[in-house]
Amino acid sequence: MTNGVMMQYFEWYLPADQSLWRQVAEDAIHLAARGVTGVWLPPAYKGQAGVDDVGYGVYDTYDLGEFDQKGSVGTKYGTKEEYLAAIRALQDAGIQVYADIVLNHRMGADSKEKVAAVETAPNDRTEAISDEKDIEAWTRFTFPGRHGKYSEFIWSARDFDGVDWDERAEKASIYKFAGSDWDQAVDKENKNYDYLMGADVAFSNPEVVEELTCWGEWYVAVTNVDGFRLDAVKHIDFHFFPWWLGYLREKFHREFFAVGEYWSANLEDLKTFMETTRHCMSLFDVPLHFTFHQISHSNGQFDMRHLLDGSLVAAFPNQAVTFVENHDTQAGQALESVVGDWFDPIAYSVILLRPQGYPCLFYGDWYGVPAKDSPGIRDVLEILLEVRKNRVYGTLHDYFDHEDVVGWTLEGDDEHPGSGTAVLITDALGGAKSMYVGIRHAGQTFTNRLAAFASEPSVPAPAPPASGDDSSAEEPPAPPAPPSPREDVVIGDDGFGLFSVGDGSVSVWVPAAAMDAAMKPLPDQKTGRDSGVLLGDEVVFPDAEDDVPGEAPSATGNGDPATGEAAPEGGTP
Helix, strand or coil: CCCCCEEECCCCCCCCCCCHHHHHHHHHHHHHHCCCCEEEECCCCEECCHHHCCCCCEEECCCCCCCCECCECCECCECHHHHHHHHHHHHHCCCEEEEEECCCEECCCCEEEEEEEEEEECCEEEEECCCCEEEEEEEEECCCCCCCCCCCCCECHHHEEEEEEECCCCEEEEEEECCCCCCCCCCCCCCCCCCCCCEEECCCCHHHHHHHHHHHHHHHHHHCCCEEEECCHHHCCCCHHHHHHHHHHHHHCCCCEEEECCCCCCHHHHHHHHHHCCCCCEEECHHHHHHHHHHHCCCCCCCHHHCCCCCHHHHCHHHEEEECCCCCCCCCCCCCCCCCHHHHHHHHHHHHCCCCCEEEEEHHHHHCEHHHCECCCHHHHHHHHHHHHHCCCCCEEEECCCCCEEEEEECCCCCCCCCCEEEEEECCCCEEEEEECCHHHCCCEEEECCHHHCCCCCCCCCCCCCCCCCCCCCCCCCCCCCCCCCCCEECCCCCEEEEEECCCCEEEEEEHHHCHHHCCEEECCCCCCEEEEEECCEEECCCCCCCCCCCCCCCCCCCCCCCCCCCCCCCCC
């Protein structure tokens, strides 16, 4: 079984040049060779801003870049034909494709309607703060450019619970439609967090549920995607997705992997959602992301023994999609919570080099974000991916026993020759730790795969003399310096080795003898032809020209594509 890795293949500030679908198709073999087994693509349908819409201002979910609407035929990322070609290219390379599904709201209506509504309090959506009155709401979606192709369903005020703009009064507020109510089985922030933006879809309307189910069936038949990233699930009636996913899984006899975006740092909120939805999907580990964010801005004051406390991956390891950054956490976004650059390699080692969870790489960390002058950390990620693909197997041993320097080891197994690893991280001063990697490695030499990026651990200062001590007494000797993380480590007969890490960094140790066996050609991003071999910390160019196929994990709808393990019993709707 191959360790799975998902990649979010977009970031917020990509240029609106309609090239992403072509780019990812060209990139497919390259990604597979490096160990990427699943790709999350951005929303593929027409948004209210046309080519400038990232995809979350949903206008017409049947327009995948096929119709002249909102000022263009293609979306920000390309045309329907290019989208379908990208999906095929990824799947041909052994990579699963996850579609971004945004069903919570609609935006960019074609015309207005007069609707009776009341204003509700921003911090208490159950409290009316005005009398009932008529407003002009942008709620009628006729899709004139599509002419009824694929669906003749016309969205109108009856299909929504509320909006945030009264055209008649030219006033922004949260308007709940008379005769309607917010969905009740939603997050309880603001007393009821059904309303998020735009025209809020009424999931209590049976005709709406029927239309969204028909659309889901159409979308899967047309695209043949392998799963879904489900947007804003905390704002959607919790009973909808167990039905919707269950219907599609039964209809197509496929286990469609699904991961929901429930944006809360509170693990109990995520647990409640998972229990209510009968574990029909995985969730992004938002609590762990916020821990990374906190550590990276704490100046070494975080107690690293509690790194995984309150995380979804600790509570539900088979249903946690772990991540460091995404498009919403980027600078300038509503959910901005950027993880400090210095901590990114440490955070990625936590999600990539532990067996629990399904880790998700962020496009901006791989390719950089030119709009924000961020170069990314692809050189480090290349190495961590190789280690995850080939070394992260066997029995896990945790060493979360120090407030700054913590680590873990995996012993490796017979199924993966050369496997086994030792990882040491710190958010402050470096140090060393004796860790067990297994008797199977006794006498072997381990080398630090990140030695080229390693700093030396600082030598701790000697303890100051106690108050009242004779100043003429000899100063206490300084503590011995930890070994250099650039030096190899020989494993003792007892299976232990003394591993070290530099200040504010990560060390990743693997059996040195396995490095030669790791030499495999890496296909070029553009052509798919072999461009070199990742050996140690550099790319070498051999004569061999054999492609390296990627191998996708065995993903199940409510299991763990990272390991192929099933979810808790009773998880399938």
